[in-house]
Amino acid sequence: MIKSKTRVLFRLGDKIFPKFTLICSLIVVAVLVNILIILFIQAWPAIKESGFSFLVGRSWDPVKNAYGALPAVYGTLLSSILALVIAIPISMGAAIFLTEIAPSWLRSIASFIIEILAAIPSVIVGLWGLFVLVPVVRNPIESWLGTHLGALPFFQGPPFGFGFMAAAIILAIMIIPIITSLGRDVLKSVPGAQREAMLALGATRWEMISRAVLPYGRSGLIGAIMLGLARALGETMAVTMVIGNGYRITASLFSPGTTVASKLASDFSESSGLSLNSLIELALILFIITLSVNVIARLLIWRLTSVKGKAD
Amino acid sequence: MRHKSARKWFNLLMLGLNSLGAGIAIVIVCLMLGYIIAHGLTFINLDFITGSAVPAGQPGGGMHNEIIGTLILVGLGSIIAVPIGLFTGIFLSEFGTPFTVSVVRFATDILAGVPSIVVGVFAYAIIVKPMHSYSAFSAGAALAIIMIPVVARTTEESMRMVPGSMREAALALGITRWRAVVSVVVPGALAGIVTGVMLGVARISGETAPLLFTALGNSFGYSGLGSPIGALPLQIYRYALSPYKNWQQQAWAGAFVLVVLVLIISIAVRWLSRKRRV
Amino acid sequence: MDTTKQTETTGSRSFSGNKGYILKAENLRAFYGAFLAVKDVNLDIKPKSITAIIGPSGCGKSTLIRCFNRMHEVTHGARISGKVLLDGEDIYTPGIDPVSIRTRIGMVFQKPNPFPTMSVLENVVAGRRLTSVLSKRTEMEEIAEKFLRQAALWDEVKDKLKQSGASLSGGQQQRLCIARALAVEPEVILMDEPCSALDPIATLKIEDLMRGLAKDYTIVIVTHNMQQAGRVSDMTAFMMMGDDRAGGLIEFGRTDQIFTNPKDKRTEDYITGRFG
Ligand SMILES: Nc1ncnc2c1ncn2[C@@H]1O[C@H](COP(=O)(O)OP(=O)(O)O)[C@@H](O)[C@H]1O
Numbered sequence: 090m091i092k093s094k095t096r097v098l099f100r101l102g103d104k105i106f107p108k109f110t111l112i113c114s115l116i117v118v119a120v121l122v123n124i125l126i127i128l129f130i131q132a133w134p135a136i137k138e139s140g141f142s143f144l145v146g147r148s149w150d151p152v153k154n155a156y157g158a159l160p161a162v163y164g165t166l167l168s169s170i171l172a173l174v175i176a177i178p179i180s181m182g183a184a185i186f187l188t189e190i191a192p193s194w195l196r197s198i199a200s201f202i203i204e205i206l207a208a209i210p211s212v213i214v215g216l217w218g219l220f221v222l223v224p225v226v227r228n229p230i231e232s233w234l235g236t237h238l239g240a241l242p243f244f245q246g247p248p249f250g251f252g253f254m255a256a257a258i259i260l261a262i263m264i265i266p267i268i269t270s271l272g273r274d275v276l277k278s279v280p281g282a283q284r285e286a287m288l289a290l291g292a293t294r295w296e297m298i299s300r301a302v303l304p305y306g307r308s309g310l311i312g313a314i315m316l317g318l319a320r321a322l323g324e325t326m327a328v329t330m331v332i333g334n335g336y337r338i339t340a341s342l343f344s345p346g347t348t349v350a351s352k353l354a355s356d357f358s359e360s361s362g363l364s365l366n367s368l369i370e371l372a373l374i375l376f377i378i379t380l381s382v383n384v385i386a387r388l389l390i391w392r393l394t395s396v397k398g399k400a401d
Numbered sequence: 402m403r404h405k406s407a408r409k410w411f412n413l414l415m416l417g418l419n420s421l422g423a424g425i426a427i428v429i430v431c432l433m434l435g436y437i438i439a440h441g442l443t444f445i446n447l448d449f450i451t452g453s454a455v456p457a458g459q460p461g462g463g464m465h466n467e468i469i470g471t472l473i474l475v476g477l478g479s480i481i482a483v484p485i486g487l488f489t490g491i492f493l494s495e496f497g498t499p500f501t502v503s504v505v506r507f508a509t510d511i512l513a514g515v516p517s518i519v520v521g522v523f524a525y526a527i528i529v530k531p532m533h534s535y536s537a538f539s540a541g542a543a544l545a546i547i548m549i550p551v552v553a554r555t556t557e558e559s560m561r562m563v564p565g566s567m568r569e570a571a572l573a574l575g576i577t578r579w580r581a582v583v584s585v586v587v588p589g590a591l592a593g594i595v596t597g598v599m600l601g602v603a604r605i606s607g608e609t610a611p612l613l614f615t616a617l618g619n620s621f622g623y624s625g626l627g628s629p630i631g632a633l634p635l636q637i638y639r640y641a642l643s644p645y646k647n648w649q650q651q652a653w654a655g656a657f658v659l660v661v662l663v664l665i666i667s668i669a670v671r672w673l674s675r676k677r678r679v
Numbered sequence: 680m681d682t683t684k685q686t687e688t689t690g691s692r693s694f695s696g697n698k699g700y701i702l703k704a705e706n707l708r709a710f711y712g713a714f715l716a717v718k719d720v721n722l723d724i725k726p727k728s729i730t731a732i733i734g735p736s737g738c739g740k741s742t743l744i745r746c747f748n749r750m751h752e753v754t755h756g757a758r759i760s761g762k763v764l765l766d767g768e769d770i771y772t773p774g775i776d777p778v779s780i781r782t783r784i785g786m787v788f789q790k791p792n793p794f795p796t797m798s799v800l801e802n803v804v805a806g807r808r809l810t811s812v813l814s815k816r817t818e819m820e821e822i823a824e825k826f827l828r829q830a831a832l833w834d835e836v837k838d839k840l841k842q843s844g845a846s847l848s849g850g851q852q853q854r855l856c857i858a859r860a861l862a863v864e865p866e867v868i869l870m871d872e873p874c875s876a877l878d879p880i881a882t883l884k885i886e887d888l889m890r891g892l893a894k895d896y897t898i899v900i901v902t903h904n905m906q907q908a909g910r911v912s913d914m915t916a917f918m919m920m921g922d923d924r925a926g927g928l929i930e931f932g933r934t935d936q937i938f939t940n941p942k943d944k945r946t947e948d949y950i951t952g953r954f955g
C-alpha cells in the first residue's frame with residue numbers, strides 16, 4: 090500500500106465538504122419549494138370557501154366574508170404595464186447610450202449613477218414619491234391631461250395625485266435601472282464582428298445599432314424587460330405609499346387603486362381568520378404570477394447566452 | 402445626395418433620442434438623491450440618533466431604537482444568509498454536476514425574484530403564526546431569504562473567475578480538493594465574495610415589506626429575538642404616512658441615514674470591483 | 680496497429696537495458712470521454728534521471744504525463760486504462776488516494792501559476808501546509824529558504840518573501856513553482872513545457888536548475904523544443920499522433936542515440952525537421 094502523507098482528517102474533508110455545500114444548496118431549493126407549499130396550505134381555507142369567485146370577485150368585505158381578488162390583480166397588471174410603457178423607451182435608450190454611443194470615460198460613471206437608483210430602498214423611493222412626485226402628478230400632469238384629453242376614459246375624474254398614474258411613474262423609476270443594466274449587459278455581449286460587418290456595408294451608426302446589434306440581442310433584451318416587469322409586479326412599499334388604496338376597477342388612471350402587494354402591506358397585520366387566508370391566497374397569486382414571468386425571462390436570457398457560447 | 406443627408410440626420414436624431422433616455426435616467430437619480438440628501442440633512446440631529454420615539458404631536462425624539470433594531474436585523478439576516486449563500490456559491494462553482502448546478506442555480510435565480518412581501522408572508526406563516534408572536538427572529542429569517550441569492554450568485558461568479566490553473570496547481574501539490582477550494586480558490590475570489598455580502602447588506606438594510614408582519618415594530622427598544630423589534634425602514638414608512646410634521650421630518654432624516662449607508666456601500670463595491678479587474 | 684507493435688518492441692528493449700526504474704507505464708491508454716488521446720504507451724523511467732518527452736503539439740504529451748500523477752482524471756470525463764507503476768506498485772489500484780500520489784509525484788505547469796493571494800513564502804510552503812496539520816512559523820521559514828535555495832531563487836527573492844507570488848518576473852515565478860513542488864518532497868517531478876512561456880535567459884536558468892535537481896529527483900519534462908531535450912535530458916521519448924488521432928510512443932532511448940541515430944524513420948524525420 091502506498092503510504093499517504095496527508096492526514097486522515099483531510100481525506101475525510103473531501104467526502105464531507107462537498108456534501109455540506111450540497112446541503113446548503115438544497116436548503117435554497119427547499120425554501121423556494123416551501124414558499125409555494127406553505128402559501129398553498131395557508132390559503133387553502135380561502136380557496137375552499139371562495140373557489141373560483143375569488144378570482145373574479147370585485148369586493149373585499151371582511152364583514153360579509155366576501156373576498157374577490159380582481160381589483161388587486163387588475164391594479165397590479167395595470168400599474169406594471171403602464172410602468173413598462175414608460176420605462177422601456179427610456180431604459181432601452183440608456184442601455185444603447187451606455188454601450189454604443191457614450192465615450193468610454195462616461196460609460197462606467199453613467200452606469201454607476203443609474204445603478205445607484207436600483208439600490209435606493211423602496212420605502213425611500215416611496216417617501217420621495219409621496220412628498221415630491223404626487224403633488225407634481227396632481228398638478229400639472231393630471232390637471233393638464235384632464236383639461237386637454239379629458240374625453241378619453243383614462244383621464245377622467247378629479248386629479249387626486251394618488252392613484253394609478255403616480256404608481257406607474259414610481260414603478261417606472263424603479264425598473265429603469267434594472268432594465269438598463271441588464272440590457273447593457275446583453276448589448277455588450279453582441280460580438281464586435283457583427284457591428285463591423287454592418288459598418289463595412291456603409292451603414293450609419295444608428296443603422297448598425299438597429300439592424301445588427303438590436304436584432305442579435307433581441308431575446309436577451311426581451312428577457313431584461315420581463316425581469317423588470319417581474320420586479321414591478323411584486324414591488325410593494327413605494328406603490329403602497331402613492332397608489333391611494335382604492336379597491337376598484339376603473340379605466341381612469343387618476344383613480345386611486347390597489348395592487349396585490351399593496352393590499353397585503355396595508356391589510357395583513359390587521360386581518361385574521363378567513364380574511365387572512367384570503368390575503369395569503371392573494372400572496373400565492375402574486376407568487377405564481379412573478380414566478381412565471383421570472384421563469385420566462387430567465388429562459389430567454391439563458392437561450393441568448395447558450396447561443397453565444399456555441400458561437401465562440 | 403438628398404437621400405444621404407436624410408440618413409445622416411436620421412442617424413443623429415436617433416442617437417440623440419437614445420442619449421436622451423440615459424439623460425432622463427441620470428436626471429431622475431440626481432433629483433431624487435439631491436432631494437433626499439438636502440431635505441434629510443435639515444432634519445437630522447443628534448437627538449435623531451440618540452433619542453427614542455415620542456408620542457404623536459410632541460417635538461423632538463429620534464430613531465435610536467430603530468437604528469439599533471436595523472443593525473440587529475441586518476446582522477441576524479447576514480449570519481444566516483452568508484454561510485448558506487457562500488456554500489451554495491461554492492457548490493455551484495466547484496462541486497455540482499451539470500444537472501444539480503442547473504437546478505440549484507435556477508432555484509437561486511427564482512428565489513431572487515420572489516417579491517419581498519411574499520417572503521414576509523412566508524416568514525409570518527412558518528414562524529410568527531406557530532410561535533404566536535411577532536419576532537426579531539422571524540424578520541431576520543425573512544431578510545436572510547432575500548440575501549441568500551445575492552451572496553450565492555456573486556460567490557459563484559467570482560469563484561468561476563479564479564483560473565483553473567490555480568486549482569490544478571493546488572491538486573498537483575497533493576492538496577485535497579476541499580482544502581484547495583478553501584485555501585486557494587476562495588481567497589482568490591474573496592473580493593467578489595465580499596462584494597456580494599456588501600450588496601446583500603445594502604439590499605436588506607432598506608427592506609421594509611418583509612418586516613411589516615414579522616418585526617412589526619417596537620418603540621421601547623430591543624427586548625430579545627423572540628419579541629417584536631423596531632427597524633429604520635419600517636419607522637420611515639409609518640412616520641411618512643403619519644399626519645404629524647415632526648414625524649414626517651424624522652422620516653426624512655431616517656431616509657438620509659439609509660441613503661448614505663447605501664451610497665457608501667455602492668461606492669465601496671465599485672472600488673472593490675475596480676481593484677479586482679486590474 | 681503498426682504503431683503499437685513498434686512501441687512494444689522499443690519499450691521492452693529499453694527496459695531490458697536498464698533494470699532499475701521508479702516509474703513505469705504499462706499499456707497505458709488515456710481517454711477524454713470516448714476520445715482516445717494516448718494509446719498503448721509502455722515506458723520506464725530511471726530514478727534520478729531526466730526524461731524528455733518530445734513530439735508535435737497535440738500528440739498527447741501533456742495527457743501522458745498527467746496520467747503519471749493522476750491529474751488526468753481531474754478533467755471531467757477523462758479516464759485511463761493500463762497501469763502506471765510507482766516503485767512497482769500501480770498508482771491506479773482501487774483504494775489508492777490520488778491525493779497521496781500527487782505528494783509523491785509533483786508537477787510544474789506550462790504557465791507559471793503561483794497562488795496570487797499568497798506571498799512568496801506562503802507559496803513555497805503551500806503544499807506542505809495544506810497537506811498536513813499547521814506547522815510553526817519559524818519552521819515554515821526554514822523550509823521556504825531550503826527549497827528556494829534548491830530552486831536557485833533564494834538570492835533573488837530573499838527580500839521579497841512577503842510580496843505576492845504574482846509580483847515576480849515570469850522566470851522567477853516558474854522557479855517559485857518548482858520550489859513549491861520540491862517543498863512537498865516528491866520523488867518524481869513532472870514538468871509540462873516549463874519554459875515555453877519564458878525568455879531565453881530564464882529558460883537557461885531553469886535548465887541549469889534541472890540538471891542540478893537530477894542529482895536528487897527524477898524528472899520528466901515535456902518539451903516541443905528539441906534543443907532543450909538535447910541539452911538537458913538523459914533519455915528521450917518521441918511521441919506522435921497516429922492516423923486515428925491517438926498519440927502513441929514511437930521511440931524511446933538514450934538522448935544521444937535518439938538524436939544521432941534514431942531507429943525509426945518518423946523520429947528521424949521529426950528531429951531533422953522534415954516533419955509536416
Ligand atoms: N480536456 C480535454 N478534453 C478533450 N480533449 C482533450 C483535452 N485536452 C487535450 N485533449 C486532446 O487530447 C489530445 C492530446 O492533447 P495534449 O495532451 O494536450 O497534447 P500535447 O500536450 O502533446 O500538445 C489532443 O487531440 C487534444 O485535442
Ligand SMILES: [Mg+2]
Nearest residue numbers: 740741742871
Ligand atoms: Mg501540452
